[in-house]
Amino acid sequence: MILALLRKELLVELRTLESVPGMSLFAVTTFVVFHFALNQNTVEGQEAAGILWVTLLFAAMLGINRLFVADADQGGFDGFLLAPVERGALLLAKAAALLAYLLVLELVAVPAFGLLLLGPSLGQALPGLLAPLALGDLGVAAIGTLVAALAVRTRARDLLGPLLALPLLVPVVIGCARSSAPLLAASGHTDSPPLRWLGTLALYDLVFGLIAYAVFDFLLED
Amino acid sequence: MYSRGLRALSLSTVAAFCVSLSLVFFYAPIEAEEGFLQKIFYLHVPLAIVALAGFVVGGLMAIAHLRTRDQRWDLCSYVTIHMSLIFGVGVLITGSIWARASWGHWWVWNEPTLVSFLIISLLYATYQPLRFAIEDPERQARYASVFAITAGAFVPLNFIAVRLSASYVHPRVLGSASNLPPSMGLTFLVSLLAMALLFTTLCRYELTAKRTRMLLKARSRILGFQ
Numbered sequence: 001m002i003l004a005l006l007r008k009e010l011l012v013e014l015r016t017l018e019s020v021p022g023m024s025l026f027a028v029t030t031f032v033v034f035h036f037a038l039n040q041n042t043v044e045g046q047e048a049a050g051i052l053w054v055t056l057l058f059a060a061m062l063g064i065n066r067l068f069v070a071d072a073d074q075g076g077f078d079g080f081l082l083a084p085v086e087r088g089a090l091l092l093a094k095a096a097a098l099l100a101y102l103l104v105l106e107l108v109a110v111p112a113f114g115l116l117l118l119g120p121s122l123g124q125a126l127p128g129l130l131a132p133l134a135l136g137d138l139g140v141a142a143i144g145t146l147v148a149a150l151a152v153r154t155r156a157r158d159l160l161g162p163l164l165a166l167p168l169l170v171p172v173v174i175g176c177a178r179s180s181a182p183l184l185a186a187s188g189h190t191d192s193p194p195l196r197w198l199g200t201l202a203l204y205d206l207v208f209g210l211i212a213y214a215v216f217d218f219l220l221e222d
Numbered sequence: 223m224y225s226r227g228l229r230a231l232s233l234s235t236v237a238a239f240c241v242s243l244s245l246v247f248f249y250a251p252i253e254a255e256e257g258f259l260q261k262i263f264y265l266h267v268p269l270a271i272v273a274l275a276g277f278v279v280g281g282l283m284a285i286a287h288l289r290t291r292d293q294r295w296d297l298c299s300y301v302t303i304h305m306s307l308i309f310g311v312g313v314l315i316t317g318s319i320w321a322r323a324s325w326g327h328w329w330v331w332n333e334p335t336l337v338s339f340l341i342i343s344l345l346y347a348t349y350q351p352l353r354f355a356i357e358d359p360e361r362q363a364r365y366a367s368v369f370a371i372t373a374g375a376f377v378p379l380n381f382i383a384v385r386l387s388a389s390y391v392h393p394r395v396l397g398s399a400s401n402l403p404p405s406m407g408l409t410f411l412v413s414l415l416a417m418a419l420l421f422t423t424l425c426r427y428e429l430t431a432k433r434t435r436m437l438l439k440a441r442s443r444i445l446g447f448q
Binding site for chain 2: 146150151153154155156157159160163164166167168170171174175178196197200204207208211212214215218219221222
């Protein structure tokens with residue numbers, strides 16, 4: 001069931017190309033904006049980690065805002081509620097779809113970041129970056145799906161989505177930016193990122209995944 | 223008819239505040255390092271504890287609402303969170319004043335408790351915009367409860383995350399209760415009690431006002447005034 005829903009999501013995205021190209025383009029444009037706003041040709045360390053994560057987060061926000069719009073406007077919720085399936089399946093499918101969008105976004109944005117702004121070579125940092133990226137994506141997917149479902153059927157949904165999501169994602173930003181900062185430093189630490197941050201991130205992802213699963217049913221009752 | 227016990231509660235709040243303020247100004251000793259300004263501790267910390275407890279209690283009431291589908295729980299949850307938000311503004315203002323007095327800056331980023339509190343306040347500031355952007359009353363209550371549960375769980379998690387990220391510079395008065403002289407400890411506890419009573423009283427007043435207004439509306443509809 002989840003796979004069928006996920007397939008539908010990805011198929012809709014492939015046919016309309018509404019979210020992912022926009023998110024990727026937004027990320028690349030934001031790197032250009034950062035170059036001019038900071039007036040720097042290259043960045044490193046904590047600054048680089050901050051720019052990368054802020055950009056990814058805001059690009060993700062575009063996808064989060066659009067995640068349920070078609071379902072709310074074109075009767076997708078009604079169709080889903082008529083089907084004899086568990087409601088949590090929709091959460092899992094949407095979160096998996098958002099995760100897929102984020103992966104594609106990062107396939108574009110991380111190399112673009114390495115090319116445009118990052119001082120130290122990306123190749124060295126990349127293996128270590130995979131863990132923070134994966135854990136960050138999981139957190140953004142869990143919280144983003146919940147927030148998108150909360151905001152989509154309100155009057156000011158474009159405004160409320162980011163307003164709700166940003167404070168909830170602050171711990172994710174802390175964990176991701178802190179754990180990737182040493183990897184992006186000029187001195188070239190190639191060892192694995194601090195386990196303390198990865199542990200916190202994993203715990204946060206787990207807790208919010210469970211919370212989202214527990215409360216999601218109540219958002220889909222009418 | 224909804225105001226049962228409200229007078230006694232109000233009077234005990236006033237009494238508790240009289241006792242706590244006199245303890246703060248006449249009984250508790252002047253702290254050696256920070257001087258008179260340390261007295262704001264008896265206002266700031268109880269405010270913060272009561273506001274955070276209010277956020278969590280609002281989340282628990284939201285769970286009760288989703289379980290029982292009783293709209294009264296939603297009203298309680300709404301009033302509690304609303305009042306906590308007002309107290310939260312007080313926490314940020316008093317915390318800012320304390321930071322200015324202790325460290326010379328109105329805002330200090332490496333102070334995990336205050337930073338966490340700011341993030342939590344920013345999150346809860348979206349509670350009312352979310353709630354009132356939904357027209358259908360039943361769905362409004364349901365969505366507000368989902369938010370209240372999520373945000374209530376976020377409160378402790380956020381504290382852990384922010385605390386991990388920063389060094390400890392806050393005067394850890396509460397963390398090291400053994401360092402607190404008994405006279406200060408007693409004053410603090412009385413202040414906390416007074417603040418909790420104030421919170422409860424204000425919540426009760428708002429609840430009473432809201433219920434009375436709803437009752438009046440229902441009555442006037444029956445009598446055909448509308």
